[in-house]
Amino acid sequence: MAGVNAEIALSIAATLVGTGDLGNPKLKIDPISELLQLVPGTDVVNKADILFADTRTIGASSSEDLDLAGELANAFGATITAAEVVAIFIKAHDGNTNNVIVGAATAAFPGPLGATGTYTIKPGEYYLAVSRSGWAVGAGTTDDLKIANSGGTTGVTYDILVIGRTVAA
Numbered sequence: 001m002a003g004v005n006a007e008i009a010l011s012i013a014a015t016l017v018g019t020g021d022l023g024n025p026k027l028k029i030d031p032i033s034e035l036l037q038l039v040p041g042t043d044v045v046n047k048a049d050i051l052f053a054d055t056r057t058i059g060a061s062s063s064e065d066l067d068l069a070g071e072l073a074n075a076f077g078a079t080i081t082a083a084e085v086v087a088i089f090i091k092a093h094d095g096n097t098n099n100v101i102v103g104a105a106t107a108a109f110p111g112p113l114g115a116t117g118t119y120t121i122k123p124g125e126y127y128l129a130v131s132r133s134g135w136a137v138g139a140g141t142t143d144d145l146k147i148a149n150s151g152g153t154t155g156v157t158y159d160i161l162v163i164g165r166t167v168a169a
Contacts, residue, residue, distance in 0.1 A: 003040020042167035063148035069139035082164035084134030098151035105146035
């Protein structure tokens with residue numbers, strides 16, 4: 001079946017080490033692991049049929065609105081029209097001088113940041129948002145994901161991956 005197979009995993013293992021008179025106390029947190037597995041389809045949560053992935057560059061003092069419903073093309077050249085987005089990953093390249101700013105487009109996709117919220121991604125850092133149930137995309141009204149360059153001196157390059165469904169689950 002055509003569609004998206006994906007595993008989005010999160011794993012955190014942490015230990016806090018202190019200093020004391022009679023040794024070094026430790027607090028070890030049990031590992032936290034989360035896994036979202038997506039299979040092809042659109043009818044229920046945990047399914048997806050849209051995948052957009054690209055490396056993009058934005059000029060100094062510039063921005064772009066990525067239209068999630070009717071403008072972007074997938075790797076096979078087909079235009080994607082998302083009804084819901086279930087995952088967004090954006091990584092700012094290490095060599096950037098400026099930050100990458102996500103969010104607050106005119107016809108903003110409300111998603112995890114809401115219509116007016118923004119998130120700043122510093123060079124070498126990333127942003128990941130995941131929702132099993134998905135965030136609604138309103139074609140023509142609330143479908144733009146704005147990506148902006150924080151500065152006016154140099155361009156910024158970033159990687160982006162968006163996974164979604166053409167039908168709301």
